[in-house]
Amino acid sequence: MTIGGWIVMTVSIGSVVSLLLFCLYRVFTLPPIDKE
Amino acid sequence: MVSDSPSGVPSDTTNTTLSKPVRAKEHWGSRIGVILAVAGSAVGLGNFLRFPGQAAQNGGGAFLLPYFISLLVLGIPLCWAEWTMGRYAGLRGFHSAPGVFSVVCRTPKARYLSVFALLIPLVIYMYYVVIEAWCLGYAFHYLTGGLMKGNDTEAYSSFFSNFVGDSKDGWVFGGGRQLLAFIGVTFLLNFILIYRGVSKGIETFCKFAIPMMALCAICVLVRVMTLPSDKVVEGLGFMWNPDFTKLKEPKTWLAASGQIFFSLSVGFGVIINYASYLKKKDDVVLSGLTACSMNEFFEVCLGGLITLPAAFIFLGATVGTFGTFGLGFNALPNVFAQMPMGQLFGFLWFFMLFLAAITSSLSMLQPVIAFFEEGFGLQRSGSVSLLGIITLLGSGFVVYFSNGLKAMDTLDFWVGTFLIFVLAMIQSVIYGWVFGIERGAEESKVGAHIRIPHAIQLLLKYVVPVYLGAIFVMFCKNDVLSSKDADGNHKPGYLEQIYNDDVAFMSLIFIGGMTCFLLAMIHVAGARWLREGKFETIEALKGENI
Numbered sequence: 001m002t003i004g005g006w007i008v009m010t011v012s013i014g015s016v017v018s019l020l021l022f023c024l025y026r027v028f029t030l031p032p033i034d035k036e
Numbered sequence: 037m038v039s040d041s042p043s044g045v046p047s048d049t050t051n052t053t054l055s056k057p058v059r060a061k062e063h064w065g066s067r068i069g070v071i072l073a074v075a076g077s078a079v080g081l082g083n084f085l086r087f088p089g090q091a092a093q094n095g096g097g098a099f100l101l102p103y104f105i106s107l108l109v110l111g112i113p114l115c116w117a118e119w120t121m122g123r124y125a126g127l128r129g130f131h132s133a134p135g136v137f138s139v140v141c142r143t144p145k146a147r148y149l150s151v152f153a154l155l156i157p158l159v160i161y162m163y164y165v166v167i168e169a170w171c172l173g174y175a176f177h178y179l180t181g182g183l184m185k186g187n188d189t190e191a192y193s194s195f196f197s198n199f200v201g202d203s204k205d206g207w208v209f210g211g212g213r214q215l216l217a218f219i220g221v222t223f224l225l226n227f228i229l230i231y232r233g234v235s236k237g238i239e240t241f242c243k244f245a246i247p248m249m250a251l252c253a254i255c256v257l258v259r260v261m262t263l264p265s266d267k268v269v270e271g272l273g274f275m276w277n278p279d280f281t282k283l284k285e286p287k288t289w290l291a292a293s294g295q296i297f298f299s300l301s302v303g304f305g306v307i308i309n310y311a312s313y314l315k316k317k318d319d320v321v322l323s324g325l326t327a328c329s330m331n332e333f334f335e336v337c338l339g340g341l342i343t344l345p346a347a348f349i350f351l352g353a354t355v356g357t358f359g360t361f362g363l364g365f366n367a368l369p370n371v372f373a374q375m376p377m378g379q380l381f382g383f384l385w386f387f388m389l390f391l392a393a394i395t396s397s398l399s400m401l402q403p404v405i406a407f408f409e410e411g412f413g414l415q416r417s418g419s420v421s422l423l424g425i426i427t428l429l430g431s432g433f434v435v436y437f438s439n440g441l442k443a444m445d446t447l448d449f450w451v452g453t454f455l456i457f458v459l460a461m462i463q464s465v466i467y468g469w470v471f472g473i474e475r476g477a478e479e480s481k482v483g484a485h486i487r488i489p490h491a492i493q494l495l496l497k498y499v500v501p502v503y504l505g506a507i508f509v510m511f512c513k514n515d516v517l518s519s520k521d522a523d524g525n526h527k528p529g530y531l532e533q534i535y536n537d538d539v540a541f542m543s544l545i546f547i548g549g550m551t552c553f554l555l556a557m558i559h560v561a562g563a564r565w566l567r568e569g570k571f572e573t574i575e576a577l578k579g580e581n582i
Contacts (some may be wrong), residue, residue: 026326027323
């Protein structure tokens with residue numbers, strides 16, 4: 001595997017996992033809908 | 037009349053017909069429930085089998101650049117547009133595509149445009165449920181050990197051929213009838229869940245299925261990553277090493293846009309229907325983004341790390357040339373047979389594909405169920421029975437004409453690819469130019485926990501329709517019309533196949549017949565809504581200011 005391959009893989013997977021974790025964190029830390 | 041407020045927004049307890057009492061209006065039970073349901077609709081076989089193949093054939097890691105650009109420019113904005121329009125129409129008493137289109141366009145005549153939003157999920161279900169049954173059958177054969185056939189490549193293609201009957205029409209109703217049992221179980225499970233409704237059926241199942249899918253996929257990922265490290269690194273290199281010269285080729289950009297577009301389920305008529313069950317204060321922006329990111333996780337992180345690297349480790353570079361079915365049902369079983377504890381991991385893999393497929397097929401049934409109930413006042417048992425009969429006939433057609441999987445391939449091309457483009461273009465024009473980006477921006481802000489940047493709205497109005505149109509023209513040139521391949525040989529397009537192949541011709545007649553049938557039903561349902569005053573909501577909307 002080339003250095004380019006490692007970089008593309010790390011950046012792609014890192015970005016997707018970060019976005020998913022950010023979204024899930026926001027969703028699970030929101031107050032229940034009926035209390036908003 | 038359903039409207040009970042000046043803006044035409046009915047309360048949550050309003051009944052949807054006047055002729056007879058109907059059950060309470062359906063809603064999602066929780067915030068995460070709808071996110072998992074939409075993600076479940078999007079995550080399917082394409083995430084694990086199509087994406088890695090597309091990447092390998094189009095520059096490996098370099099493919100990810102046009103892929104992420106398409107996600108940001110096309111995928112996420114279109115998802116937000118569908119979520120916004122769906123909730124808007126749902127709050128005004130409509131869940132079915134004809135009703136949603138009428139409300140969003142503010143004219144009852146727009147309901148005819150929605151025919152593809154019913155046809156696409158209905159016809160895709162007819163062949164998708166068959167593929168779903170293949171996955172269940174493969175999972176079963178791993179449990180019983182019937183698929184541990186050593187490293188003989190021919191044994192796996194022969195098993196697949198016998199199982200699906202791709203060498204003879206009618207094979208499944210004769211010597212290959214074991215597939216019928218798996219199709220029966222799959223049909224039954226789908227219809228039991230859909231009968232239970234949006235919250236108790238789809239949402240409850242997705243809350244179990246998505247975490248289970250992630251768990252199964254992570255188990256297989258750990259197994260693949262703990263194989264001899266030099267081979268793993270080679271396998272990862274095959275998938276991820278970038279070949280930037282491929283970025284100069286238009287087909288790479290076309291493949292990336294197509295992958296994003298089909299992967300996120302935009303233009304299926306599903307998101308609009310699911311979003312119509314949201315409540316007024318439910319968020320659409322964060323929920324839409326979360327569902328998209330969940331789909332990307334399954335596709336890039338799990339699909340990108342498991343499928344091709346594993347196949348490359350055992351089978352070498354030839355796996356790059358395999359198609360979706362070849363990779364999934366011929367190459368991977370060979371890989372699991374050679375892997376330590378392959379029987380267990382093979383079962384986990386195909387069981388996960390089965391769960392991924394079932395969460396998608398459920399989402400294809402719901403838009404049509406919603407139309408039958410809303411358009412004709414049917415109770416759930418009636419609508420489920422009617423849909424069951426229609427889909428059984430369609431699936432019977434696909435299963436009978438199994439030679440070369442021609443019926444499935446033709447339906448998938450014209451409905452599952454061509455018409456999805458058409459519907460997505462219709463929806464993007466409706467959002468940008470009829471519903472309006474100003475109204476869209478205001479609607480999306482209600483209950484939102486993050487804001488959509490204004491630039492995205494401009495993108496939806498000016499860029500997305502043009503971008504989609506350009507991809508569509510290139511797609512037609514490549515696949516609909518005949519062309520010459522790299523060696524100068526004649527490559528028949530799908531249009532030419534209609535003239536030369538009886539099954540392809542019959543499949544197109546079938547699609548035409550279904551379209552006419554649905555148009556007639558939309559007409560009758562619209563006449564009923566006019567009689568009952570349901571469209572008075574639309575009259576109220578005409579006076580609505582942003």
